[in-house]
Amino acid sequence: MAGTDKQQPMLAEGPAIILVEPQLGENIGMVARAMANFGLAELRLVNPRDGWPNEKAQAAASRADHIIDAVTTFDTAADAIADLNFVYATTARPRDNFKPVRGPVEASMELRNRFSADQKTGILFGRERWGLTNEEVSLADEIVTFPVNPAFASLNIAQAVLLMSYEWMKTGDQAVRPPQAQMIPAPKEHIENLMSYLDRVLDERGYFRTDDKKPKMMDNLRALFTRPGFSIEELAVLRGVFSSLEKFSPWKPRGSGAPERD
Amino acid sequence: MAGTDKQQPMLAEGPAIILVEPQLGENIGMVARAMANFGLAELRLVNPRDGWPNEKAQAAASRADHIIDAVTTFDTAADAIADLNFVYATTARPRDNFKPVRGPVEASMELRNRFSADQKTGILFGRERWGLTNEEVSLADEIVTFPVNPAFASLNIAQAVLLMSYEWMKTGDQAVRPPQAQMIPAPKEHIENLMSYLDRVLDERGYFRTDDKKPKMMDNLRALFTRPGFSIEELAVLRGVFSSLEKFSPWKPRGSGAPERD
Numbered sequence: 001m002a003g004t005d006k007q008q009p010m011l012a013e014g015p016a017i018i019l020v021e022p023q024l025g026e027n028i029g030m031v032a033r034a035m036a037n038f039g040l041a042e043l044r045l046v047n048p049r050d051g052w053p054n055e056k057a058q059a060a061a062s063r064a065d066h067i068i069d070a071v072t073t074f075d076t077a078a079d080a081i082a083d084l085n086f087v088y089a090t091t092a093r094p095r096d097n098f099k100p101v102r103g104p105v106e107a108s109m110e111l112r113n114r115f116s117a118d119q120k121t122g123i124l125f126g127r128e129r130w131g132l133t134n135e136e137v138s139l140a141d142e143i144v145t146f147p148v149n150p151a152f153a154s155l156n157i158a159q160a161v162l163l164m165s166y167e168w169m170k171t172g173d174q175a176v177r178p179p180q181a182q183m184i185p186a187p188k189e190h191i192e193n194l195m196s197y198l199d200r201v202l203d204e205r206g207y208f209r210t211d212d213k214k215p216k217m218m219d220n221l222r223a224l225f226t227r228p229g230f231s232i233e234e235l236a237v238l239r240g241v242f243s244s245l246e247k248f249s250p251w252k253p254r255g256s257g258a259p260e261r262d
Numbered sequence: 263m264a265g266t267d268k269q270q271p272m273l274a275e276g277p278a279i280i281l282v283e284p285q286l287g288e289n290i291g292m293v294a295r296a297m298a299n300f301g302l303a304e305l306r307l308v309n310p311r312d313g314w315p316n317e318k319a320q321a322a323a324s325r326a327d328h329i330i331d332a333v334t335t336f337d338t339a340a341d342a343i344a345d346l347n348f349v350y351a352t353t354a355r356p357r358d359n360f361k362p363v364r365g366p367v368e369a370s371m372e373l374r375n376r377f378s379a380d381q382k383t384g385i386l387f388g389r390e391r392w393g394l395t396n397e398e399v400s401l402a403d404e405i406v407t408f409p410v411n412p413a414f415a416s417l418n419i420a421q422a423v424l425l426m427s428y429e430w431m432k433t434g435d436q437a438v439r440p441p442q443a444q445m446i447p448a449p450k451e452h453i454e455n456l457m458s459y460l461d462r463v464l465d466e467r468g469y470f471r472t473d474d475k476k477p478k479m480m481d482n483l484r485a486l487f488t489r490p491g492f493s494i495e496e497l498a499v500l501r502g503v504f505s506s507l508e509k510f511s512p513w514k515p516r517g518s519g520a521p522e523r524d
Contacts, residue, residue: 204512228490250466
């Protein structure tokens with residue numbers, strides 16, 4: 001899926017991603033890369049097991065250096081979110097507490113609204129093995145949880161960050177919607193021209209068999225070539241195929257003088 | 263984010279995920295895991311570099327054994343989608359062809375609607391380094407591409423599968439559009455038969471002019487006849503038109519002995 005365009009401005013804004021006691025450098029790197037993919041920039045680490053900086057994280061981050069180089073570290077989750085106005089805690093399932101529980105779409109819209117209002121926001125992600133403590137969850141304003149298959153819920157931390165980053169980008173004005181290669185159906189006269197042409201060349205070849213069958217068969221042909229909404233360009237390719245089949249005989253090196261054209 | 267609940271029924275349905283020439287077993291395993299997280303089940307591999315089965319894939323799949331054990335392998339992308347009615351190709355960016363380009367949300371809704379109408383669907387994912395060939399893209403009905411940061415578009419294959427699987431699962435919550443009285447696109451093998459036929463009869467007539475132009479022209483033809491999602495019945499009518507043009511000369515009462523057939 002590589003396709004980086006260095007001409008484009010680097011998106012780098014939005015909520016801080018906060019990893020609490022991450023163990024594996026690879027995961028930190030993959031988180032940075034997921035953030036870069038979807039325009040997030042600020043990564044905070046709480047007490048990473050192998051210290052910081054971490055070579056494995058740098059390697060796994062691929063070229064997300066702008067994120068790795070700007071990482072800040074903290075001793076506790078409370079320290080890491082001290083300057084933020086609004087914080088989500090991610091959990092694998094709703095916990096028994098009084099916080100609202102959101103899905104990723106709803107949470108991302110909330111984050112986008114607060115971002116637009118110049119609030120500082122963040123999302124807390126827990127340890128690889130057992131997530132956030134109840135105390136850490138209690139630091140957050142709301143909970144976000146993912147709509148996974150209840151029988152197989154094993155999102156890793158980089159995947160969870162990827163989904164939140166992706167939803168964040170989707171909420172943005174600058175979210176890059178794939179340009180619609182919108183097909184414009186050809187004006188109907190192009191279809192009529194095609195039908196006149198087919199009427200002639202098929203009639204010449206006995207395609208319609210009997211005169212009374214012809215109107216229904218023409219209706220079927222018109223339906224066939226109208227239904228797809230062919231563009232002018234597509235109709236031109238189609239016409240080229242018909243012409244080739246109609247005008248040219250198979251070229252056979254028999255030297256028998258088989259006619260090139262009818 | 264662990265939180266698997268063995269009491270819950272395992273979701274296992276929806277579009278087939280098709281990986282074309284995947285190189286790393288770890289990626290295949292991560293793909294299986296992403297699929298399991300979001301309730302997909304059917305994984306097809308086209309010509310995996312290290313053969314199949316693959317120990318590294320099994321290890322990386324964690325406990326997604328039901329997916330790994332059911333993997334099927336194929337020699338070509340065309341073979342892998344032969345029985346499917348509707349197929350997406352994933353690309354890093356829109357290509358220069360006639361296919362509609364969708365985002366993941368829109369594509370997932372389309373897949374969900376077709377699933378509800380008992381159609382068989384699939385999503386093609388390309389090689390780790392350079393994706394799908396133009397010819398492989400031309401096999402698909404539509405393209406899906408991801409709204410990534412244009413300046414940092416480096417989704418790996420497991421992440422791309424994760425996002426599509428996640429969007430697929432999200433569409434399950436929503437009211438699905440009432441099934442439309444829509445045409446069921448013919449299984450892909452019907453398109454392949456048509457292409458083989460056209461390859462032969464057009465080649466015989468010098469349609470492709472030069473050998474180096476032929477692959478691109480064939481891609482365009484495949485795009486032209488794939489895009490409308492022709493039903494089996496429509497393809498039969500189309501084939502009848504081609505046959506008539508190809509086999510029969512205009513009947514002209516000149517008595518010149520023009521051949522009735524080639």
